[in-house]
Amino acid sequence: MQLQQKLPKERAVTVAAQSVLAVGLTLALASSPALAKKKPADEPPAPKAAPVGAVDGAPLGAVSTTSIEGTPTVIDGDTLRFGDRLVRLYGIAAPDIDSAKGPDARVALDEIVDHQRVACTEADRTRDGMSIAICKAGNTDLAEAMLQRGEAAVYRAGNNATAEEQALGGRYDAAELVARQMAVGLWMKAEKPAAPPAKAEPAPEPWIDRGVIRDWIVAAPIVLLTFVGLLLLGLLGNRQRRLELLDQRRSDTSLLAQILAEVLAIREAAADFVINTSGLNHQAPLPVDHLATLNLPSTPVYVGNAGRAHRLPRDIGVDLVQFHAAHAGITQMLRHAGEIPSENVRTALRKLVDSADMVLERGQKFL
Incomplete structure (x- = not known):
């Protein structure tokens, strides 16, 4: 009160x-006129937000037994290629490869895979037939590792998930929360550009203008x-x-x-x-x-x-x-x-x- x-x-x-x-x-x-000042330059615009899927989209179907294994090629921050087959990581969304932080996300996923053999379990497919799968390199869940680095965000496909998908979503949410609080990857705060060096002032004249003094007094x-x-x-x-x-x-x-x-x-x-x-x-x-x-x-x-x-x-x-x-x-x-x-x-x-x-x-x- x-x-x-x-x-x-x-x-x-x-x-x-x-x-x-x-x-x-x-x-x-x-x-x-001596009191007038130039307007300071505007700060640079903030970086674009990373694309994250809508939370009210259609839920994923039940996890199938289709498996995909091999040593993949990393296409971008959430997509792998096994031969002629594309696989998107389940549960996350990384910046597009042509966006500001897209190349960083791709490099991060390439470092995590590190030429290892990757095993994927298909969870769903997109309309054009691309597999959406839970992929692991050894004991490392690739999607969770990307979230921990802050190079991707959780992609929530719906609210009617199975118990297995809910448990996996809980781990993914926890990994993203830690990355946000540590301000790494996508959640890193933009640094302000350094100010340009100040120009040297010209040497003062050896005499004093009385008109300037009167203006300042007023x-x-x-x-x-x-x-x-x-x-x-x-x-x-x-x-x-x-x-x-x-x-x-x-x-x-x-x-x-x-x-x-x-x-x-x-x-x-x-x-x-x-x-x-x-x-x-x-x-x-x-x-x-x-x-x-x-x-x-x-x-x-x-x-x-x-x-x-x-x-x-x-x-x-x-x-x-x-x-x-x-x-x-x-x-x-x-x-x-x-x-x-x-x-x-x-x-x-x-x-x-x-x-x-x-x-x-x-x-x-x-x-």
């Missing part, structure tokens, strides 16, 4: 300072008034930025508290079910009466604020991405809990409880 009451006064002071500044500058320019009060206006505007602007930053931090802390509350609810539900089923036959599927109570809470707060996750502290942000990926995979498994041994279900829920404990312990440090 105090902040809201002070804002009208600060706006009034700002308007007054701007009026003083405008009057001072107009009089200064009219009184003496203009001195105007210059002082202009300086005061600039100083006042700078102070008010800094104060406003500090208040906005404080509000943003409070908002991020509130969001983290709500997400941790969801994690705690999921943890308690999973722990209760593990305790209540401890006496069952571990090799047999769950009885029907237990299936009716087997339901993990959803995560509407986390899902609705996924775009703000990168503003949370790096450690808790990565933990949350991994926890919710595990939660999505176990939720998918619970839909078939009546067909698998009960011990498999209890083991998965125990791991979810342990993951929740780690998230809650680390999250408390940031509240």
Whole structure:
């Protein structure tokens, strides 16, 4: 409430300072040509953003058993060629080869492959027949390695993914989040060009022009008034930025508290079910009466604020991405809990409880 009451006064002071500044500058320019200054050169335009696929596109189909192996040729940051067959890496989008950072992405993928034998499992195909596949060189997932370097972005093809694709998406999101926070590759901030060297001033004349002195005497009060206006505007602007930053931090802390509350609810539900089923036959599927109570809470707060996750502290942000990926995979498994041994279900829920404990312990440090 105090902040809201002070804002009208600060706006009034700002308007007054701007009026003083405008009057001072107009009089200064009219009184003496010596006070006029050239407009500084504009900064260079920011680099174009890397192309990332839309999140509402058609979902990928179920992963097939088609395999592609060999030593490929790297075409660009997300495309390989095996003989006469093109393969695009599943789950990522790299800059086009003719864009500003396209060549860098291609070089990065070539370094990761390093003439190794690559094994790909086809996940889908484009309309023109190009394979979309999950590719590995040894134990290295090529798409995940590109995300870790910041040379590609996550490409979300839809919301109806399988549990395997959701788990893979969780790893990819975590890798991109780390690259963003480390500001590498596509997420590197552009550096300002160095200022040109200052030209040497000509030597002063051995005499003083009295007309220039008179002009400066007249203009001195105007210059002082202009300086005061600039100083006042700078102070008010800094104060406003500090208040906005404080509000943003409070908002991020509130969001983290709500997400941790969801994690705690999921943890308690999973722990209760593990305790209540401890006496069952571990090799047999769950009885029907237990299936009716087997339901993990959803995560509407986390899902609705996924775009703000990168503003949370790096450690808790990565933990949350991994926890919710595990939660999505176990939720998918619970839909078939009546067909698998009960011990498999209890083991998965125990791991979810342990993951929740780690998230809650680390999250408390940031509240």
